[in-house]
Amino acid sequence: MNLWQIIRRLVPYVRPYRSLVAATLLLTLIGAITAQVNPFVLRYTVDSVQRLLAEGKGLRAGMPLLLLISLILLTKELINIALEFGQKFFGEEIRIYVSSALSQDAVRRILSYRLGFYAELGNQTGRLQTRLDKGVDSLMKLVQDMFIDILPLLANAVVALGIMFAASWELGLVALAVLPVYFGLSYWQAYRLSAVRRQMRKLREDKNHGLLNLIDSAVVIKSFVREDYEEQKQNFLQQQLRRAQLHMRKTNFLFDGLKSFVEQLGVVFIVVLTAYLVLAGRMSLGAIMFHIMLFHNVSAPIRQLHRMYDELNEVHTYSEAFFEMLDAPDAVEPSGPVLPTHLRGTFELRHIDFTYPSGTQALHDVGLTIAAGKTTALVGLSGAGKSTVINLLCKLYQPQHGELLLDGIPLAEYNTHALRQNIGLVLQKNHIFKGTVEENIRYGLMEASREEVQQAAAKAFLHEQILQLPEGYETDAQQLSGGQQQRIAIARLFLKNPPIIFLDEPTASLDAVTTEQIKASIDALKRGRTVVIISHSLSQIVDADFAYVLQQGQVVESGTHRQLYEHDGAYRRIFDASARSLNIEKIAQTMTL
Numbered sequence: 323m324n325l326w327q328i329i330r331r332l333v334p335y336v337r338p339y340r341s342l343v344a345a346t347l348l349l350t351l352i353g354a355i356t357a358q359v360n361p362f363v364l365r366y367t368v369d370s371v372q373r374l375l376a377e378g379k380g381l382r383a384g385m386p387l388l389l390l391i392s393l394i395l396l397t398k399e400l401i402n403i404a405l406e407f408g409q410k411f412f413g414e415e416i417r418i419y420v421s422s423a424l425s426q427d428a429v430r431r432i433l434s435y436r437l438g439f440y441a442e443l444g445n446q447t448g449r450l451q452t453r454l455d456k457g458v459d460s461l462m463k464l465v466q467d468m469f470i471d472i473l474p475l476l477a478n479a480v481v482a483l484g485i486m487f488a489a490s491w492e493l494g495l496v497a498l499a500v501l502p503v504y505f506g507l508s509y510w511q512a513y514r515l516s517a518v519r520r521q522m523r524k525l526r527e528d529k530n531h532g533l534l535n536l537i538d539s540a541v542v543i544k545s546f547v548r549e550d551y552e553e554q555k556q557n558f559l560q561q562q563l564r565r566a567q568l569h570m571r572k573t574n575f576l577f578d579g580l581k582s583f584v585e586q587l588g589v590v591f592i593v594v595l596t597a598y599l600v601l602a603g604r605m606s607l608g609a610i611m612f613h614i615m616l617f618h619n620v621s622a623p624i625r626q627l628h629r630m631y632d633e634l635n636e637v638h639t640y641s642e643a644f645f646e647m648l649d650a651p652d653a654v655e656p657s658g659p660v661l662p663t664h665l666r667g668t669f670e671l672r673h674i675d676f677t678y679p680s681g682t683q684a685l686h687d688v689g690l691t692i693a694a695g696k697t698t699a700l701v702g703l704s705g706a707g708k709s710t711v712i713n714l715l716c717k718l719y720q721p722q723h724g725e726l727l728l729d730g731i732p733l734a735e736y737n738t739h740a741l742r743q744n745i746g747l748v749l750q751k752n753h754i755f756k757g758t759v760e761e762n763i764r765y766g767l768m769e770a771s772r773e774e775v776q777q778a779a780a781k782a783f784l785h786e787q788i789l790q791l792p793e794g795y796e797t798d799a800q801q802l803s804g805g806q807q808q809r810i811a812i813a814r815l816f817l818k819n820p821p822i823i824f825l826d827e828p829t830a831s832l833d834a835v836t837t838e839q840i841k842a843s844i845d846a847l848k849r850g851r852t853v854v855i856i857s858h859s860l861s862q863i864v865d866a867d868f869a870y871v872l873q874q875g876q877v878v879e880s881g882t883h884r885q886l887y888e889h890d891g892a893y894r895r896i897f898d899a900s901a902r903s904l905n906i907e908k909i910a911q912t913m914t915l
C-alpha cells in the first residue's frame with residue numbers, strides 16, 4: 323500500500339466531515355494570501371524610506387508611513403490569529419472524529435475475526451495491539467499533517483512562488499529550480515529508510531508481544547528463576563531496535579544537511595540575481611528584501627514539508643499495517659444464511675480432516691454422530707483431538723475436508739451468531755472478565771435480573787460462597803479461586819440455558835465435594851439436551867449414552883460404556899488406567915472398613 327492509497331482509504335472516514343474540510347481549506351487559502359503581506363510591506367517601506375531620504379525629508383514626513391505600516395502589520399497579525407485558530411480547531415475536530423471512527427472500526431473488525439486469525443504469526447495480542455495503537459496514532463498524524471500543517475504550508479509556498487514569478491520570471495525560476503532537488507533528496511532519503519522503518523515496526527511489535535508474554539508468564543519465570551534468560555531475549559530485540567534507530571538518525575542528519583545546503587544555495591542565487599537586477603535599474607532597492615522574504619515563504623514551508631514527508635513515511639509504515647489488519651480478506655468469521663429455530667442437535671461428521679493454522683493436523687478422516695437429546699462422551703489421551711472436535715462443532719474453526727452437518731444442514735450454512743446462541747460451552751479453564759462476579763455471570767444472559775443471576779449461581783453451588791465474601795456479588799471476579807471461577811462459567815451456562823451443551827473437562831479444577839455437587843447440577847441440566855462431554859473423570863464418562871474414543875486425531879472405537887469396556891481395546895485401557903490412578907482398590911478397602 324503506498325501513501326496515496328492510504329490517503330484514499332482514509333477518504334470515507336473524512337467524507338462525513340466535508341463541511342469542516344471545506345472551512346479548513348477556505349481558511350488555509352486566506353491564510354496563504356495574508357502570509358504574503360509582510361514582503362509587500364517591507365518592499366514598500368524600504369522604497370518609501372529611500373524616496374523620503376532622497377527628497378531630504380525627515381522623521382516628521384515619515385511618521386504617517388510608520389503609522390500606516392504598523393496598522394497594516396497589526397491588522398494582518400490579528401486576522402492571522404483568527405485564521406490560525408479556526409483552521410487548527412477545524413483540523414483538530416476532523417482529526418478527533420476520524421480517530422474515533424477508525425478505532426471503533428478496528429474494534430468491530432477485531433471482534434469479527436475468526437479464531438485462527440489471532441494465532442497466525444503477526445496477529446498475536448501484543449502485535450495486534452501495537453498495530454492498532456500505532457496505526458490509529460499514525461493515521462491521526464496523517465490527518466493532522468494534511469489539514470493542520472501541510473495544506474497551509476503548501477498553499478503558502480504556491481502563493482509565494484506565484485508572486486515571485488509575477489515580480490520577475492528569472493527569480494521565479496531560481497526558486498522553482500530548488501524544488502526538484504529538494505524533492506529528489508527527500509525521495510532518496512525515504513527510499514533508503516523504508517526497509518529500516520518496516521524492520522523497526524516489526525521489532526516494536528515483537529517487543530510488545532514479548533512484554534505482554536512476560537507479564538503472563540511471571541509465575542513460571544520466577545519459579546524457574548529464568549529472569550536472566552528472559553532479560554537476554556528482550557535485550558536482543560532491544561539491540562536490534564537500537565541499531566535500526568541509530569541508522570535512521572544518521573541517515574536523517576545527513577540528508578537534513580544536504581537539504582539545508584540546497585536551500586542556502588537558493589538564497590545566494592536570489593540575493594545575487596536581485597542585486598544584479600537592482601544595479602541594472604530594473605528593480606527598486608526594496609526588491610532585495612521583498613525577494614528574500616518571498617523565497618523564505620517558498621523555502622520555509624518546503625523545508626517543513628520535507629520534515630513532514632519524513633514523518634509521513636513513518637506514518638506510512640504503521641498505517642499500512644493498520645489497514646492490512648482492517649482489510650485482511652479472509653480474517654472475518656464465515657457465516658451462513660440459515661437461522662436455526664428449533665435445533666434438535668444431531669451432529670454428523672463425515673471424513674473430517676482438520677489442520678490448525680500452525681500446521682498441526684489434529685483430525686484425520688473423523689466420522690462420528692452426536693445424537694440429539696443424548697450425552698456423547700469423547701474419550702482419549704491428551705492431544706488426541708477431543709477439544710478440536712468441539713472447536714469445529716462451535717464453528718470456531720472450519721474443517722478443510724469432509725462434511726459437518728447439524729440437523730442435516732451443513733454447519734457452514736448456519737448463521738454463526740444465531741447458531742452460537744443455541745450452544746453452551748464450558749471449558750477446563752474459562753475466561754473471567756475484569757468486573758464483578760455478578761457482571762461475569764450475567765454474561766450468560768445480559769438481560770437477566772439480579773435474582774436470576776443468583777439462582778444460576780446457586781445451581782452452580784457458588785451462591786453461598788459469594789455471600790460470604792465481604793463485597794458479595796460486587797467482588798472482583800478475577801480475584802476468585804480457580805474452582806470458583808470455574809463455577810462462574812457453569813453459572814453462565816445455567817443462565818444461557820441453551821439446547822446444545824459442550825463440556826470440555828468442566829469439573830477439572832474443582833474439589834471433590836464441589837465436583838459431586840456440580841455433577842448433580844449438570845446431570846439435571848443434561849436432560850433433554852444434546853451434550854458432548856470431554857472428561858478424564860470416570861464418573862462422567864460412564865454416565866454418557868454413547869462414547870467415541872479418539873487416538874492421534876482418529877476415531878478408533880465407539881459404543882456404549884459397556885460395549886466399549888467389553889471390547890477390551892483403547893477405551894478399556896484408558897478406563898483401567900483411570901481406575902488404577904484413583905487407587906480404587908484401596909479406596910474400596912477403606913470404604914468397607
Ligand SMILES: Nc1ncnc2c1ncn2[C@@H]1O[C@H](COP(=O)(O)OP(=O)(O)OP(=O)(O)O)[C@@H](O)[C@H]1O
Pocket residue numbers: 441678679680681682683684702703704705706707708709710711
Ligand atoms: N490452537 C491450536 N493451534 C495449533 N495446534 C493446536 C491448537 N489446539 C490444539 N492443537 C493441537 O491439535 C492436537 C489436538 O489437540 P486437542 O486440544 O484437540 O487435544 P485433546 O484431545 O483435547 O487434548 P487434552 O485432553 O490434552 O485437552 C494437538 O496435537 C495439539 O497440539
